[in-house]
Each structure stands twice: as structure tokens, then as C-alpha cells.
Amino acid sequence: MRTIFNCFDTYYKSPFGAVERLTPITFRLNIPHYVNAVESSIIMFRPGYKEKVKMLENKGVQEENGEKFTLFEGVYTPEHTGLHHYYFAVTDNGGRKYLKRVGASEARPNEGELFQLTVYDEGMTTPDWIKGGIMYQIFPDRFAKSVSAADDIMTPVDRQMHANWNDIPSWQPNEKGMITNSDYYGGNLRGIEEKLPYLKSLGVTCIYLNPIFEAHENHRYNTANYERIDILLGKEEDFRHLCKAADEIGIKIILDGVFSHTGADSIYFNKFGRYGENTGAFRDPESPYRSWYSFINYPHEYESWWGITTLPNVNENNPEYTNYICGEGGILQRWIDAGAAGWRLDVADELPDEFLDNLRIAVKAKGEDKIIYGEVWEDASNKESYGVRRRYLIGGQLDSVMNYPFKECILNYAKYGDYRQLVDGVMTIIEHYPKPSVDVLMNFLSTHDTERAITRLAGQEVGWNDRKWQSENSLSPQEYAYGVALMKCAMVLQFFLPGVPCIYYADEAGQEGYKDPFNRRTYPWGNEDGSLVSFVAELGRLRRSSEVFAKGTMRFISADEQSCVFRREDSEKGIAAVIYLNRSPKAKKFSLQDTVGDCLSFEVMRHGHRDKGQIQLSPFDYEIVFLKL
Numbered sequence: 001m002r003t004i005f006n007c008f009d010t011y012y013k014s015p016f017g018a019v020e021r022l023t024p025i026t027f028r029l030n031i032p033h034y035v036n037a038v039e040s041s042i043i044m045f046r047p048g049y050k051e052k053v054k055m056l057e058n059k060g061v062q063e064e065n066g067e068k069f070t071l072f073e074g075v076y077t078p079e080h081t082g083l084h085h086y087y088f089a090v091t092d093n094g095g096r097k098y099l100k101r102v103g104a105s106e107a108r109p110n111e112g113e114l115f116q117l118t119v120y121d122e123g124m125t126t127p128d129w130i131k132g133g134i135m136y137q138i139f140p141d142r143f144a145k146s147v148s149a150a151d152d153i154m155t156p157v158d159r160q161m162h163a164n165w166n167d168i169p170s171w172q173p174n175e176k177g178m179i180t181n182s183d184y185y186g187g188n189l190r191g192i193e194e195k196l197p198y199l200k201s202l203g204v205t206c207i208y209l210n211p212i213f214e215a216h217e218n219h220r221y222n223t224a225n226y227e228r229i230d231i232l233l234g235k236e237e238d239f240r241h242l243c244k245a246a247d248e249i250g251i252k253i254i255l256d257g258v259f260s261h262t263g264a265d266s267i268y269f270n271k272f273g274r275y276g277e278n279t280g281a282f283r284d285p286e287s288p289y290r291s292w293y294s295f296i297n298y299p300h301e302y303e304s305w306w307g308i309t310t311l312p313n314v315n316e317n318n319p320e321y322t323n324y325i326c327g328e329g330g331i332l333q334r335w336i337d338a339g340a341a342g343w344r345l346d347v348a349d350e351l352p353d354e355f356l357d358n359l360r361i362a363v364k365a366k367g368e369d370k371i372i373y374g375e376v377w378e379d380a381s382n383k384e385s386y387g388v389r390r391r392y393l394i395g396g397q398l399d400s401v402m403n404y405p406f407k408e409c410i411l412n413y414a415k416y417g418d419y420r421q422l423v424d425g426v427m428t429i430i431e432h433y434p435k436p437s438v439d440v441l442m443n444f445l446s447t448h449d450t451e452r453a454i455t456r457l458a459g460q461e462v463g464w465n466d467r468k469w470q471s472e473n474s475l476s477p478q479e480y481a482y483g484v485a486l487m488k489c490a491m492v493l494q495f496f497l498p499g500v501p502c503i504y505y506a507d508e509a510g511q512e513g514y515k516d517p518f519n520r521r522t523y524p525w526g527n528e529d530g531s532l533v534s535f536v537a538e539l540g541r542l543r544r545s546s547e548v549f550a551k552g553t554m555r556f557i558s559a560d561e562q563s564c565v566f567r568r569e570d571s572e573k574g575i576a577a578v579i580y581l582n583r584s585p586k587a588k589k590f591s592l593q594d595t596v597g598d599c600l601s602f603e604v605m606r607h608g609h610r611d612k613g614q615i616q617l618s619p620f621d622y623e624i625v626f627l628k629l
Contacts, residue, residue: 002030002069004099005088005107007115008427016553017431018118018381024077025117029088029099029107033061033068037092040072044086044117047389053089078119081394083382085114104424105431118381118432121395126436127342127369129252132550133205134495134540135502139448140209140233141184141218142522143505144191153232158216159184166524169517171467181217185522189234193242200249202533203540207246208344208373208502210448211256212239215263216274219448219520221346222263222311224274226324226331236338243339252341254371257332259325259359260350261305261313268292269312281312292321305350316355326355326362336366344442348374348398349385356397373442374398379405381432393437400437403499405429407444410497414490414583415457417561422493430498430554439551441499445490445507448520452504452513453490458483462514470514484510485620488535489583492622495539496568496579498554508536542605546626548575557595563588563617565595569629576627582617590615592625599627 005012005028014026031037039058045051056074063069078084088099088107100112107115145165155161160170160183170183189212199207211220214228229236243253264271268289270280277283281290282299292314294303305311314321325331332343343363345351351359363370374392376383380401383390392398409425412418430438445453451462458479462470475483487507495501506521510529513519543549552568552575559565562584569576578595582588592613596602604615605624615623 002032002064002067003106004031005029006105007101007431008105018120018434019078020122020124021081021119022077022079022122023119024075026073026075027056029056029072029090030062030069031072031090033070035070035090035092037070037072037090040088040090042074042076042086042088044076044078044084046080046082046084056088078117081119081121082391083389084117084119086117087114104420104428116382116432118394118434120393120434124395124434124436125368126399126440127371128550129341129369130206130371130500131439132544132547133500134203134543135206135208135442135500136199136202136204136505137208137444137447137502138192138210138505139187139520140189140192140212140220141187142520143187144195144523144525145186146188146190146194148190153188153234155184156216156231158182159232161186165522166527168471169520171471171517181219181517184218184232186232187522188232189229189238189242193238193245196246196249196251199251202503202508202537203544204503205251206341206500207251207253208442209253209255211258216265217263217310221258222261222265223258224263224266227334239335240338247339253339254342254344254373255335255340256346257343258346259314259316259355260347261311262292264304264310264312271312288320291315291318305347316352322355322358326358328362328365330362332359332362333366336363336370341369342371342373342399344373344375344402345398346375348376348392348401349383349390353388353391353397356392360397371440372397372399374401376401377404379429379432393434398437400433400440400442400499402447403429403441403443406441406494406497406499407450410490410493411445411453411456413493413564414486417583419559419561419564422564423556423559426497426554427556435551438498442502443494443497443499444502444504445487445494446504446519448504449516450519451515452511452519453507454480454483454487454510455512455514455519457486457490459512459514465514470518473514475512480510480512483512484529484532486583487532489581489620489622491536491539492579492581495543496549496577496624497566498552498568501539501543503536508533542624545605546575546577547573548577548626552576562586563590565590571629574629576629578625578627580615580617580623580625582619582621585619587619588617590617590623596625596627599629602627 007013010016012028040056042054043051054076056072059071059073062071090097097109099107101115102108102112162185214225214230215222262268267275269282271282281287281293303313380392409422413422506523510532548568548570552570557565563582565580567578603626
């Protein structure tokens with residue numbers, strides 16, 4: 001039976017997804033013949049503005065496979081950028097009915113949601129160098145330690161250095177009941193540089209570094225000085241040398257920018273007097289930094305990030321602060337000049353639009369190839385924060401975002417076989433985001449803020465269990481083996497769906513762990529899971545072997561609880577790839593004729609051509625077929 005309307009299908013809405021401003025969009029409705037529809041219209045509006053009604057032309061009765069329907073068709077051309085919503089009205093002999101979104105993509109004559117249309121700036125682009133590449137996220141203290149560099153460093157007295165690289169991170173409160181995050185392992189920039197050949201073997205083309213600037217907790221999200229590398233990581237010359245060495249082998253480095261707050265223990269705030277008795281906003285009412293902060297009752301009451309008094313909020317639009325970060329020669333440009341290829345912005349939803357506008361100007365002044373990612377946990381196209389509808393992805397702000405929606409879809413499919421969430425969730429994000437942003441999405445399975453993927457997939461649910469429980473629970477050998485099988489399935493999706501796979505350091509080595517700080521354990525050098533490392537290297541090789549993964553479109557061919565098949569296609573280059581995934585514990589066969597379709601030639605990449613035109617996969621296995629169109 002013909003669907004009335006499906007926003008994922010280009011028969012009904014063409015072009016698919018978000019569009020540039022002034023792009024004509026063709027809409028089609030198939031109304032069942034028995035409804036006796038006489039007219040139809042699309043109602044389009046932008047939040048805060050009046051609705052616009054566009055009548056659809058009655059193209060007459062059509063027939064397909066013995067089924068009759070009335071086809072309505074029309075073209076709408078959006079004149080404004082931003083978020084739009086739409087629905088349909090159909091008039092028949094019995095009156096008017098409204099068709100809204102039911103489920104992920106279809107219109108039905110029920111009370112549902114409105115369809116979304118994202119309209120972005122004409123000519124919007126994102127950096128090409130990262131498309132088709134592979135990202136690797138590093139928590140600097142925990143990845144790799146160069147002994148030669150560490151020998152030159154005196155550990156500050158208020159930091160405790162683990163003697164054993166493989167220790168569990170400290171998690172218990174001190175005698176005052178405080179979590180100090182003062183334990184370190186000594187990972188440093190030279191250590192990362194020494195491991196560049198390893199990262200290259202995985203196919204990595206970009207390293208995303210968690211904060212590296214001077215700070216007095218191991219996560220370094222409480223910045224103490226934006227102008228200095230933290231003492232345990234090295235010096236500015238080490239960062240410059242790392243960027244240069246990485247660039248020579250085709251790897252670029254992006255930095256973590258924490259601009260919504262600073263540390264209370266910082267040169268700017270100086271609550272604890274580390275930087276002198278009469279300096280900083282807390283200790284000197286005449287400090288040049290005082291206007292950066294919002295004091296309620298000076299100096300002891302002030303606005304802080306989520307009420308954490310060690311993280312005082314800054315007024316991002318304060319002219320002095322904006323200029324310090326975004327001005328010519330400011331922090332953003334200074335570290336790009338030192339070798340950074342762009343920035344990931346911490347808590348982007350807490351950065352006001354005006355600041356993001358200025359930030360983009362500063363970054364892109366150093367080259368359009370410099371990239372800007374934002375930390376956004378929800379659908380960034382319709383995100384509201386603090387009562388403001390955000391405009392991250394319509395041009396003029398972010399290039400793209402951390403893709404938490406994909407993470408949830410992938411992990412829930414790998415673990416539970418939730419294929420509806422996989423298909424609907426993936427396609428919804430691809431539909432809502434501009435294509436240039438989709439091509440560079442940061443696709444991860446774990447981060448420093450979430451459980452390790454293998455623990456999420458095979459371990460006990462963390463629920464409300466406290467840190468003590470988390471410290472005592474790890475995967476049994478049986479759970480680990482099952483987790484590796486599911487992890488491989490999840491990584492296939494991570495590597496071949498639209499966007500850029502971002503490997504959280506040591507995920508590929510089989511590292512496990514619940515929430516912070518257990519998800520921040522060290523890379524297990526010498527004890528890594530070699531088979532999993534090899535598997536990831538193979539995924540990297542296959543991804544880098546075809547340009548289709550750089551900008552190719554996406555559609556699901558089939559999906560159920562046991563398996564899924566999807567297609568990436570670049571019609572301009574005349575290439576495509578079909579990815580087959582078997583997430584079940586049983587062997588699975590796929591028909592090449594049903595999944596490949598018409599093409600000039602194809603190449604089965606991993607297991608070779610199978611008898612009788614079939615792809616046969618073992619449990620928890622995958623295959624890729626590359627096509628020439």
C-alpha cells in the first residue's frame with residue numbers, strides 16, 4: 001500500500017533533508033482514492049512567524065499495483081534560513097483533515113508532531129580534510145607517557161602521581177568529603193607523539209585532545225591559564241612539535257575549548273591565592289578580570305557552573321573576555337598559530353549566540369579549513385537552551401557537533417537489536433542537519449563523559465549504583481567476549497554511517513569502565529586486545545579505501561533485530577558501498593541481487609564472492625561490497 005507521505009523518501013520530498021535557502025522543494029502526497037480528496041495544501045511556518053499556505057496541485061488519480069490514489073504535488077521555496085515546521089491539510093467531501101508526522105517519517109490523519117525543515121545559508125561548507133577520515137580522542141593524562149619528558153618535570157606538591165600506570169583512578173573523597181581529582185598518571189604530549197605511528201596504523205587522520213592548558217585537576221576542565229600548557233603535559237614547544245610531527249604523516253590536531261567557565265584556582269579568579277595575594281577577580285576588586293564574572297555578594301558568592309564553586313562562570317559577551325578569547329591574536333588564534341587545526345567547544349549550549357558568532361569569525365580568519373565542533377547532546381538542529389532556539393548549524397557558527405544521538409542508536413541496536421531506533425534515529429539526524437555538517441559529524445561510542453562502550457554493551461547496568469559499586473564491578477571473561485562481539489558490530493556502524501568515526505582512546509584495546517573516573521583509565525599498553533586493535537585497523541583501511549565514505553548519501557536497505565544492510569552512494573563519482581551487518585549469534589545469508597541492485601561492477605571486500613549470488617556472514621560479522629555505478 002502506498003504511503004501518504006514519507007519525509008525520508010525523495011519521491012515525497014525532494015531534495016531529501018535540510019536545504020540551502022532558496023532551494024525549491026517538491027512535495028508529493030498520495031491520498032487514497034476512496035477519500036475523494038478535492039484539494040490539499042502544505043502549511044509551513046517558522047517559530048514566531050505566521051504560517052504560510054502553499055496549495056498543492058491535484059495531478060489526478062494514479063494507479064499502481066491495482067491501488068488507486070490521488071496525487072497532489074507542489075513546490076515550496078524557503079526564503080529564510082532557520083528552523084521551519086510543516087504539515088498538510090486535505091479537504092474532501094466531509095471537511096478538512098490535517099496530516100502530521102506520526103512515527104519517524106510518515107504523515108497520517110492523526111494528531112501527531114510537525115515535520116521539520118532545516119534551511120541553512122547558501123554556499124555553506126565544512127572542511128574537506130576531515131571528511132572520510134578517522135578521529136581519535138585522547139584524555140592526555142591517560143594515553144601515553146614519555147619517560148624522557150617526565151624526567152624533566154617536577155610534580156606539583158598538590159598532585160599525586162600513580163606509581164603504577166594500570167592503577168584504577170582514585171575515586172574516594174578525601175577527609176573533608178571532597179573529590180579532588182588530584183591523581184595523575186603522567187601522560188604527556190611527547191608520549192602522544194611517540195605513539196603517532198600506532199595511530200597512523202589505525203587510519204587516524206585527526207586527534208581530538210581533551211584540555212591541555214594549565215589547570216589543577218586531572219580533567220583540566222577548570223582552566224587556570226589559557227596561555228600555558230599544563231606543566232605535566234609539557235611546554236608550548238612540545239605542542240608545536242607534536243602538531244608538526246602529526247601533520248607530516250597526515251594527522252591534524254584539534255583542541256578542547258572550555259570557555260563557559262574557568263577554574264576558581266586560576267590566574268583569572270585566584271580564589272585560593274596560588275597566583276599571589278592581591279591578584280585575580282576573587283582577591284582584587286580592581287582586577288582586570290573581575291568584569292568577566294558575576295558576583296552576587298563579593299567575593300564569596302558568585303555564579304558558577306552548575307553550582308560547582310570551583311568553576312566560576314564567565315560572562316562570555318563581556319567585551320574584555322570576548323576579545324581575550326576571540327580577538328585578533330587571542331586564545332583561539334594563538335593556538336591555531338601553534339599548530340591546532342580547530343576547536344571542540346565544551347558545553348556549547350551554554351555559550352551565547354553572540355559569542356559563538358565571534359568565535360567563528362576568529363577561527364575562520366585563520367582559514368576556512370579550521371574546524372569547529374560543539375558539544376551538544378541532543379538534536380542540535382532544534383535545540384533550545386535557556387529559552388533560546390539555537391542556530392548552531394544553519395551557517396555562521398559550528399561546523400558540526402558531537403553526535404550523541406547516533407551513539408545511543410548504535411549501542412541500543414548492538415545490544416538489544418532495536419532496529420527501529422537505529423533507522424529512525426539515524427535518518428532523523430541526517431534529515432535535520434545540513435549535509436555539510438552531516439559529513440563531518442563526530443561519531444563516537446564512548447567519551448570521557450560516558451561509560452566505556454564495551455561496559456555499556458556487556459556489563460551490568462550502572463543505574464544508580466555509586467562509585468564504590470562501579471569500582472568493584474568489571475566484566476567477567478564471558479561478558480568480555482560477548483562485549484567484544486557486540487563492540488565489533490557497533491564499530492561497523494560507527495565507521496560506515498555518515499560522519500567521522502571518533503575512537504575514544506583505548507576503546508579499540510578493550511578498555512572497560514563505568515562512569516567518571518572509571519571511564520578514564522589508562523591505555524593498557526602491553527595488555528591491549530590485539531584482535532580488537534586489528535579489527536579496528538581493518539575498519540580504518542576499508543573506510544579509507546573508498547571516497548564514498550567522505551560525502552556519500554545514506555539509505556537503509558533492510559533492518560531487523562538480527563541484521564541490517566545500508567548503502568552509501570556518491571552519484572557524482574559513480575561509486576557506492578553496501579554494508580552488511582549480522583549482529584546475531586547465528587549465521588546469516590544475504591542476496592546480492594536484492595541488496596546490490598543495478599551496477600556496472602562490484603567487489604566483495606572481505607570474504608570474496610559467494611556461491612549462488614549470496615553473502616554469507618558468520619555470527620557478529622560484516623561485509624562490504626563496493627560498487628561502480
